[in-house]
Amino acid sequence: MGIYLVSLQYNWYFYLFFFVAIAFGQINVVDADTIIFNSEKIRFHGIDAPETEQYCYVKKEAWPCGKLATEYLKNLLKDVSPSSLNRKISSEDRYGRSIGVCYIEDKNINRTLVENG
Numbered sequence: 174m175g176i177y178l179v180s181l182q183y184n185w186y187f188y189l190f191f192f193v194a195i196a197f198g199q200i201n202v203v204d205a206d207t208i209i210f211n212s213e214k215i216r217f218h219g220i221d222a223p224e225t226e227q228y229c230y231v232k233k234e235a236w237p238c239g240k241l242a243t244e245y246l247k248n249l250l251k252d253v254s255p256s257s258l259n260r261k262i263s264s265e266d267r268y269g270r271s272i273g274v275c276y277i278e279d280k281n282i283n284r285t286l287v288e289n290g
Contacts (some may be wrong), residue, residue, distance in 0.1 A: 226240070
């Protein structure tokens with residue numbers, strides 16, 4: 174009986190989470206130039222950021238530029254309500270990703286990424 178109640182409670186939370194995710198959307202960061210908004214994979218137009226596992230070299234010294242760039246985007250989007258994310262999709266790439274410019278209300282995310290390196 175106790176296991177059954179726990180199971181019902183777990184399912185209730187799962188369905189509530191699922192409803193909230195569908196109703197209000199989700200923003201997930203793939204890497205420093207790609208997000209998933211709901212189920213749409215969006216690559217930021219005009220941005221070619223290093224891959225998350227990529228290292229950059231300055232005077233033969235490696236530093237985790239990809240990880241830092243990805244973390245920057247995660248922090249930028251951390252407290253953003255999915256309802257405040259707007260996107261202007263211009264095309265689709267050969268991998269099926271939407272290419273576009275994304276905004277947090279009126280703040281251009283693409284521009285912010287470029288301005289902050």
